[in-house]
Amino acid sequence: MTTGGASARMAAAGAPPVHTLVMGVGNEDRGDDALGPLAARLLARAWGDAPPPGLRVVAWTGDPTGLLDVWTGVQRLVLIDAMVSGAAPGSCCRYAGDAPFVSAGATSSHGFGLAGALALARALGRAPPSVEVWGIEGARFGAGEPLTPAVRAAVEALVARLQRELAAPATAAAEPERDPPQDPSRGPSRDPSRDPARS
């Protein structure tokens, strides 16, 4: 597994082609925002030295604009991020297709966040053909705060599920899987019950 913006991008240069990229995104020092990188680490640890071929796991804590370079050439992108929707902490949703994500507030200190990077990649025609986002509802995002127990449990459940699903051969797993289009005026999680992945 690779961590962070810089090393991930550097590693991408000489590594074998990545078909499926699993990326946990977030700030590890901001409470439940750490859930993305944590999920990536747990997943990488579960596979040890033998991840499925063509699959790479990255905990991303770097500059969101750098994501576009890491996504280049990837066929299937699986993103894991903290979500703020008003649902119960630990609620887990899967979104695919062109879900209209937005960054929660203008709080990113880097100009824009994951949602912005995804929108930008799509505007520039550089988004991977298949993108799915797993959102886990966070409860607290203060500096230095610990993970909420319900969030931790949801991360572990998601990791177990992804470990099973992604262990299938990469080509089979890469069939574009589109959820029904959403009303673009809706946030990603106003109707979390529609997704069977909800935990």
Added chain:
Amino acid sequence: MPSGPAPEARGAGRENGTRRIDVEAMARVEGEGALHVRIVDDTLEHVMLRIYEPPRLFEGFLRGRYYTEPPDITARICGICPVAYQMSACHALEAACGVTVDGQLRELRRLLYCGEWIESHALHVYMLHAPDFLGYPSGVHLAADHRAIVERGLRLKKVGNDVMIVLGGREIHPINVKLGGFYRLPREAELRALREPLLRARDDAVATVEWVAGFDFPDLEPERVFLSLSHPDEYPLNEGRLASSRGLDVSVSAFEQHVREEHVEHSTALHAALDGEPYMVGPLARYALNYQQLSPLAQETARAAGLGEVVRNPFKSIVVRAIETVYACDEALRIIDGYEPPEFASVEVPPRAGRGHACTEAPRGTLYHRYTINDEGIVLDARIVPPTAQTQAVIEQDVRDVVEAHMNVPHEQLQQLCEQTVRNHDPCISCATHFLRLEVERR
């Protein structure tokens, strides 16, 4: 970076003769704050840049820390200009210890700073500020219509990031900076590998100047007091004397004798005044006070873009930012071409009781640090004055000028102009504050 449903970003309404616009979250500004504008009977009643995050208390929790820690602790104040915080902290603490870092280590610090300028300026010019001039709500919308242009901006930004990765270990909150120099020196091959990308970046930066110079700029030429570092031999990044357009020319250790910060009722951040007057820091100030130190190419590009040696129109800060990007590429290439590996990655900085001051030039302006340490190296006292806190009063003045000059334009357009006026200063409000919420109230 949690994602979630879009907040209702704006609300506009007219009730009982009162016209008001609320902006929950003003986009494309670093951090969080609020701007409130009230117009009654076509008369501007007040403009207030309000900050409502509690003060950051960094100065408080630096007390009692070991003197080697502030560069990494203060870098966390801002994700977009961590190098500025690291550099101001290092220089101030080295001054306290009576150590000067020079030669190739000084050059490498300058190179790291060039990376931050390229990265920060490219992000602001392309993704945060250009959309204002071209009528797009965001950089993403701009990208949809002008793919090649935005790709150029991202390419430019990436080269800045790459410089920061080679020198700093990673592009956000670099981890390779320490008192006295670096933990690890870059390999010569790593520096050489930056050369070609920097040459391309320089071309991209020149093209950026040509692009932004063609924008339409509101007619505004306010007389502002400029403050920046000034150095006889170089465009200021890491060191110099404090200079102002009023003729100030003093050591950075005199910063607090000339800059007074005071609490104002509507903000938890402090408002700064230079010898009693509002003043501004940042690209326009640096450019006006150091034009002669720009590289020949940067000067030539500025002339070709129709700029004089002083630019007063705050909307043209986007052009000056692009010119500084040309300079930063030029300067990075100069340093790489002249690089000779120093013997050590850092010089010793033994602690001694004392006080040290430093200013360096963050992309958005002068950043002041002052530390007092004891002979065991424990920090007794710290003071940090970020650039946006210094420019805050001028941002309010600019908004006032813009509103008065455009009193009769449609409400939506006025609101957009107000936001653009704030963005002219590339405020890193997260350094001084949090969250920008805009309200224009018109009666």
